[in-house]
C-alpha cells in the first residue's frame with residue numbers, strides 16, 4: 194500500500210457500536226443511518242459491517258442504489274423521499290421505503306395506479322422547521338395516505354429532533370410530546386430519535402431509532418467523547434512524517450508565520466492537510482499522535498501538510514506514523530479545536546485519502 198494519508202475503518206468497532214445502540218434502546222428496531230458515504234466510512238463496507246441492523250437510511254436515491262448493487266436486501270429508507278415519477282419508479286424497482294414530508298410528494302403517490310404499494314414514512318415537523326408536515330397539516334396528510342392505494346398501510350410516523358445534543362434543552366421533551374399528541378391513535382410504528390435522542394431521551398426511542406454518528410463511535414454531545422459512552426471510534430485518519438527539521442528559538446513556522454518557536458524546537462512535517470479533510474482552522478496546540486506518542490500541531494494547517502512540534506520526542510524520524518484522529522485522538526476534540534462538529538470532519542475526508550476498511 195503506497196497511499197500516505199489513510200482513513201482506516203475498523204469494522205469491529207462499527208459492530209460494537211451497533212451493539213451499544215441495541216443495548217441502549219433494546220425495545221427499538223435500528224435504522225442505521227449511512228448517508229454521505231456512511232459519514233465518510235464507505236457506504237457499502239459499512240452496510241456490510243452493520244448487516245445486523247434492521248434497515249438503513251440514506252439521503253439520496255444513488256446511495257440506496259449502491260446498496261442494492263452490492264447485494265444488500267435490507268429495508269432502505271430514502272430520508273428525503275422522491276420528487277419525480279422517474280425517481281418513484283426507481284424506488285419501486287429497488288424496493289426502497291420512501292419518506293413523505295411534503296404535499297408534492299403526496300400528490301405524486303396519489304397519481305399512481307395501486308400496482309405495488311410503497312412503504313411510506315410520514316414526516317411530521319415538530320419544531321425543526323426543515324422537513325415535514327406542520328402540526329396543522331398532519332391529520333390531513335395521514336388521511337390522504339390512508340386513502341391512497343399506492344401507500345402500504347399502516348405508514349410509519351416520523352419526526353426529527355432539533356437539539357437533542359443539549360440534554361438540558363426542554364425543547365426536545367416538548368417536540369416528543371407534540372409528536373405523540375399529533376399522531377395519537379394513528380396506527381403505525383413511530384420513529385423519533387437520532388443518536389443524541391436515543392442516548393439522552395428514553396421517551397424518544399419508540400419503534401425505530403435512527404442512529405448515525407454513534408455507530409461511528411463518536412459522541413453527539415458538545416462535551417465528552419464516544420469513549421465515555423462506551424463507543425469505539427471506527428475511523429482513524431493516519432499519515433506519515435515526510436520531513437524532520439530543527440528550528441531556533443524565535444523562528445516562525447508555516448503560512449503567516451503565526452507559530453513561533455519558544456525554544457529550540459524539532460518539527461515533524463507530516464503529509465495531510467485541509468486538502469485531505471483535516472480542517473484549516475484546527476488550532477496550533479491540537480494533539481496528534483506521532484509513533485503512538487502525543488505531540489502538538491505547530492502553525493497553520495496547509496493544503497497538503499502540517500507541522501508537529503516533536504521537540505520532546507527526539508527519536509521521531511521520517512516515515513513514522515501520525516494519527517490525526519482516531520483511538521487516542523478523539524475526533525470530537527479535533528472538531529472543537531477547529532470550531533466545528535465531528536460530523537463535518539468524518540464526512541469531509543477528501544477523495545484523495547485512501548479508504549482502508551478492515
Ligand SMILES: *Cc1c(COP(=O)(O)O)cnc(C)c1O
Pocket residue numbers: 226228272353386387388389403404405406407413
Ligand atoms: C442524519 C439523520 C439521522 C442521524 O443523526 P445522527 O445525529 O448522526 O445520529 C437521523 N434522522 C435523520 C432524519 C437524519 O437526517
